Amino acid sequence: MARTSPDRYIARVLSRATRKPVGVAFAAGDRHVVTCAHVINTALGLGDERTADEPTGAWIEVEFPFAADSGSRVTRMAHVVRWMPREGLPFEETDVAGLELEAELPPGVEPATLVADDGPCGERRVGAWGPNRDSGPARAGNVVGTLAGAYDAARLQVDVDLRGSFRVQGGYSGGPVWDQGTGQVVGIVQAVPTSGRADDVYVISAATLVRAWPEVLYRPPPNPYRGLSAFTEADAPFFFGRADFVTELVTAVEERPLIVVAGRSGVGKSSVVAAGLVPRLREQGSWAVGSFRPGDDPMTRLIGAVAEAAGLRLPYPIRELQAWQDRLAEGGPAAVARYVGVATGTSRLLLIIDQFEQVFTECGPDQRAALFDVLNRLVAERPRSVRVAVSMRTDFHWLLTEAPEPLGSYAKEHWHHLRPMSAGELHLAVTGPARVAGDVTFADGLAEQICDEFKGRPAELPLLEFTLTRLWELQQGRSLTLRSYRDLGGVNSTLALYAEERFGVLTPAQQEATRRIFTELLQPGDHEIARQIRRIDLRSDDWPTAELLRDARLLAITTAAGGDQIVEVAHEALLRGWRRLADWAALSQDFRVWKAGVIADRQRWESNDREADQLLRGSALAKAVEMVAGHAADCEGVAEYVTLSRLNADRERAERHNPLFQVAASRLARESEAVLHTNVHLALALGVCSLQSAPTAEGEEAVRRALALAGPVHRRLLHGGAVRSAVFSPDGHWVATAGLDRTARVRNAISGADLAWLDLRGPLQSVVFSPDGTKLATADADGSARVWRVCAEADIARLEHKGPVYAVVFSPDGNRIATAGDDGTAQVLGGGLLRLDHDGGPVWSVSFSPDGGTVATAGEDGSARVWDAWSGAELVRVDHGRRVWSVSFSPDGGTVATAGEDGSARLWKTESGAERVRLDHGDVVYSVTFDPGGGRVATACADGVARVWDAATGAELARMDHGAWVWRASFSPDGGRVVSAAVNGSVRVWDAATGREHARVDHGGWVWSAVFSPCGSRVLSASEDGAAWVWEARAGLTTEELITQGLGRLAKNLTEAEWQHHMGPDVPYRRLREDLP
Incomplete structure (x- = not known):
């Protein structure tokens, strides 16, 4: 390191009476000076020993002999702010005073840096200055010697070289002793021995000075924690766990x-x-x-x-x-x-x-x-x-x-x-870097508290690392304190509070720029996945704010191989931990999704030599024109693309009025229908060609039918074994899945990103969200049912059965759960524990009434029962004669529906148990559910058929043939569709009125559950094949949406031979999608 010249920081303490030097000092900060306490006493005429009245607040004159303006005497007034002959301690061991100047240091004067006195004894060469020496080539008054080591707990001893005429004597006290190699201060001169030996000098060590005035003198070692940044190869010494x-x-x-x-x-x-x-x-x-x-x-x-x-x-x-x-x-x-x-x-x-x-x-x-x-x-x-x-x-x-x-x-x-750290690994990751970086210690219990708080967020190491980074910056001496940790807000709040703090100091214009920058950095469709953007994708006048955010550690800016500057969030943990970002994302969701999509379209157009086929059309073009008009400043990069698309659409619109295009479109639609059941991908391609020629009803129907058979786009959520249960959160943003791999997982419904991962002791049978979406309940084959906070990954309640637990449900208010177990009991937990005995074998199904006052159960003994949910009293019992697989309440609670092994589903009056309707099937009925209005029920049967019935009359309204055992069937939120799941791995969506198939997917094994999302646009299915799928199941798509989805599902382009056969020799061949063979 470069050597610091001592004249830069040396000062003299002047006598109040004579204005002559009585001791030496050194500059320790922009407005701070350090000397000996007894020097202050001498300057004030109080003698050089401790007095009854500490001189704190007294004014002292300090001179800087080597200031830049050397032609005149440069002084500053300072008052005493730190006095360290502490009560009860020997004066000579705590002889330190701190002064605060009334103005900043004069030009040419710089603060000294201190160095710990941990060098090898007998090897470090040091120097000191006397009070009456001037600057000059010979540096008269410069005393040199060797650091001999510690004399006592607070002081070091220096062996002074006995050469020349200068010796340490009165007036040297308080002066800095510096390392000859680096110029760093190792202590201050305090006294010579009482023996009067001039070759020995006592020096108050740098460590003692720091303990005396840590807020000014302490310089923490370089921070070993990485904030939101990942550890790099250079950080390997601090990487633990x-x-x-x-x-x-x-x-x-x-x-x-x-x-x-x-x-x-x-x-x-x-x-x-x-x-x-x-x-x-x-x-x-x-x-x-x-x-x-x-x-x-x-x-x-x-x-x-x-x-x-x-x-x-x-x-x-x-x-x-x-x-x-x-x-x-x-x-x-x-x-x-x-x-x-x-x-x-x-x-x-x-x-x-x-x-x-x-x-x-x-x-x-x-x-x-x-x-x-x-x-x-x-x-x-x-x-x-x-x-x-x-x-x-x-x-x-x-x-x-x-x-x-x-x-x-x-x-x-x-x-x-890479799984979350074990408890031992986590503790090492917390404490190891501090120990290696500078032997910094944690206050008693602090490391354990940090680890305990982090246990609820095991996959949020950046939050932990950022908290430790901030804690390091607030250390006291070489200690990390509980008070500082509490002030930061702990692991769960430090990052959010810091981000808000940095955001709060920005100007309104910078805050608005920050909103624009961060929303550009969010992956469209999922505000918890970050993306990179190039500098050119930001407004030019937003770049200074981006650099401010980088300096605040909220953004990272790097340079790519081609020279582009790349901007990204410091870590995705910021997206999850800073609520303001989620609010921004919600407000700008439509625009962000649109812009990301149109940028991708523009890039595809550019990579295909700007061919007209790659321009926007239809509703996509209309949306683009609207967005550019409303967000002109944010759309500079796509404005040309949108304008050329509009001009091209005007030309094509004029061409379409030609009757020949209408005729060709109708012919292609008919040809699509003709090959639908023998070559679904050819049918889809022909349907798309039909709609691209001219929009017709026949073309739209051809694409809809081909899409239904081709299967919808899906998000696959994997487990390590069969997935027995899968549900949407009440807001539809998350899905929870439960598998035989002994895990329950919560993931983003769009991206599949993990939110929570719960490891349990047994294979899981069931999972369900609470009505407010903040809790989960799980049931496992090891006999436990547990309640979890979604983000905490630690259970907050549990109950035990003497065997597998087959089902778990929340009460409508979310304060209780009910379970169905193999041990012949149902249990209700919340405000106490109720045990509901079925007497004759497992309980297969359990359901709360809409008002939460009663519970219905279905059992192996052939009965379904209704119980008081508060007292556990049995209110009603109805009999199927054989196993009852499913039980559910109508929306008004007045009717209970059951599905049984006797080949029937039945509707009963809740209060009396009187049978209202009997729905006979040809085989075992596995499930029965009401539609949202309560006027219909859907059943799933082993005869391979799902059915819709009139709940009042028992009339069959629709029949939906699966061709294999149907295990589950349920309505969409609007009641217009039914989703059914079968043991052959198929899941199908049907029109509830006509029984016509809308969409299907095929899993690789038994499908245990299939449900609609709360908005009805998607289906979540769980299968024996180790996966849950989230897939689109919308009806009523526009022409442009049909074209888009059709192109998205194509497996390959038409061959030139197929094109000529269907389109005719006069239409030039073109590929429907450039990325397909």
């Missing part, structure tokens, strides 16, 4: 070419690779390392990472990037590794792809396919010279498993699941 997992990865590197690390957002995936795996590999061999995030152009970024590994520095020359791209294309990853080795002298190459989920959220199909080609070649050739480490979120891992072979199968078999 993942030793076992890193060892697992190191072993994998020796055996496999591709290392896939998957975990929940915030669990530490990036850090474990960069600060764990990379340093370990470097210890064991000669590695070159490059890393990148895919963004929207993964191949360009991959080449940039290779250039980084080869030792190039930004900005990378275009010619060099092209050369690396050619090497990759010609020789694959192995060739690239050879060239990197030649450039760097290393033997192996590691490429890190961080946040790999961006391949699915930000990349187009062509870019994604290009990267998959590279990874497929890596997996197939398995060169020892190169390894690729991928970190990604678990909720996107299933998409990688469906990549082209052999990559998909490889990713399914070879991946490393």
Whole structure:
């Protein structure tokens, strides 16, 4: 480090009576000076020993002999603010005074830096100044010596060199003693021994000075915690808690070419690779390392990472990037590794792809396919010279498993699941960095309290790390205190409070710019997934605010291989932890989703040489025109695209009035219908061509029918075993799933992103949200039912059965749960525990009445019963004669519906048990549910048919044939549709009035449940195949929406032969989608 000149900080303390120096001092801050307490006494004429009255507040004159204006005497008045001969302590051991100047330090004077007195004794050379010495080449009055070590608890001893005429004597007291090598202050002169030996001097140590005046003198060691940033290779000394997992990865590197690390957002995936795996590999061999995030152009970024590994520095020359791209294309990853080795002298190459989920959220199909080609070649050739480490979120891992072979199968078999830390690992991650960075300690119980509070958020390490970062900044001495932790708000509030604090100091214009910037950085459709944007995608006048937010640690700004500046949130934890962002996202959701979509359309248009086929049409164009008109300043980048689309639409509209287009459209619709049941994908393509020729009723119907048979787009939510239960939250934003892998999971209904992951002791049978969506109830085969706070991942209530628990439900007010168990009982928990005995075998189903006053149960003994939900008294018993599978109340509570093994479903009066209607089937009836109005019921039967019945008359209104046992059937929220689930893996959506099929999906095994979302637009199904699917089930799509969905579901383009056969030889061939074969 550069040496600091002592004249920059030396000062003299002047006598109040004579204005002559009586001691020395040093500048310790912009307005602070340190000296000995007894020097202050001398200056005030109080003698050099402790007096009864401390001189705190007294004014002292201080001179700066080496100030820039050396032609005159430079002084400042200062008052005593710190006095450290503490009561009960020897004066000589706490002889410290702190002064605060009335004005800032004069020009040319700078504060000193202190250094702990932990150097080797007998080796550190030090110096000191006397009070009456002037500056000059010889530095007269400069005393030098050797730091001999500690004399007592507060002081050091210096052995002064006995040469020259200068000795430490009266007037030297209070002067700084500095390290000759660095100029840093190690203490202040306090006294010479009473023996009078001039070669020994007592020095009050820097550590004692800091203890005396920590708020001014303490300089904490560099912060070892990373805030919202991931740990990097340089941070490896401070990376704790993942030793076992890193060892697992190191072993994998020796055996496999591709290392896939998957975990929940915030669990530490990036850090474990960069600060764990990379340093370990470097210890064991000669590695070159490059890393990148895919963004929207993964191949360009991959080449940039290779250039980084080869030792190039930004900005990378275009010619060099092209050369690396050619090497990759010609020789694959192995060739690239050879060239990197030649450039760097290393033997192996590691490429890190961080946040790999961006391949699915930000990349187009062509870019994604290009990267998959590279990874497929890596997996197939398995060169020892190169390894690729991928970190990604678990909720996107299933998409990688469906990549082209052999990559998909490889990713399914070879991946490393990074789970939340154990209690011991977490404690080490909290305390280890502080110990290594500077032996900083936690107050008693603080580390344990932090760990306890964090247990409810095990996948939010950035929140923990940010809290520790802020706590470090507020440390007292070398201690992290409980008071500071409480002031910060604890793990759960620190980040949000900090973000609000930083937001609050911005001007109104900057706050509005902050809103625009952050909403651009949110993934459209999901405000808890971040995306990267380029500087050019921001308003130019918002850039200064972006830089302010970077300095405030809320944003990260980096430079990509091509020189673009890339902006992103510091971490996705900010999206979950700062409520203001969620509010902004809700207000701007429509615009954000639209803009992201139209940018993707524009990029596709540009990559296809601006062909007219890629321009906007129909409702998409109308929406774009409306958005550009209302948000002109935010749409500069897409304005040209929208304008050209509008002009093209005007031209096409004029052409469509030609009757020939109407005739062609009708003909194509008929041909679509003709091949529907033999080639659904051809039918879909012909239907789309029909609507693109001219909008007709026949064309719309052709596309609707083809979409129904082709199956809707879905989000696949994986478990490690069969999924027995899946439900939407009351607001439809989340789904909860329960599986035989002993986990219950809560995920975003759109993105699949994890919110909570509950590990239980037994396979799960049922899961349900509370009416307000804040709690979950689970039932498992080990005999437990538990209630959880959705975000806490710790149960808040539980009850036990003596066998598997088959069902659990919340009361309408959410304050109680009811369960059905294999032990022949139902139980009600809330305000006490009720046990409802069925006497004769398992209870299969349980339901609360709409008012919460009664509970209905269905059992193996052939009976269904109604109980008082408060007292447990049995009110009504009805008999099927054989097992009763299902029981439910009508919306008004006046009727109970049951489904039985006797081949019937029955409706009973709740109060009396009198049978109102009997609905006979040809086989076992597994479920019965009411529609929202209570006028109809839907049943699911083992004869392969789902049916809709009139609840008053028992008349069959609609029949829906599955062709296999139907396990569940239920209505949509508006009552217009029915979803049914069968044991053959099929789920179908039907028109409740006509029985006509609207949509279907096919799972790979028994479908245990299928329900509509609260808005009715989606269906959630859970299957034996280890997955729950969220899929679109809307009816009434517009023509443009039908075209869009039809194009989205195409498996391949029409061949030229098919095109000529159906379109005719006079219509030029074109591909419906450029990304399909």
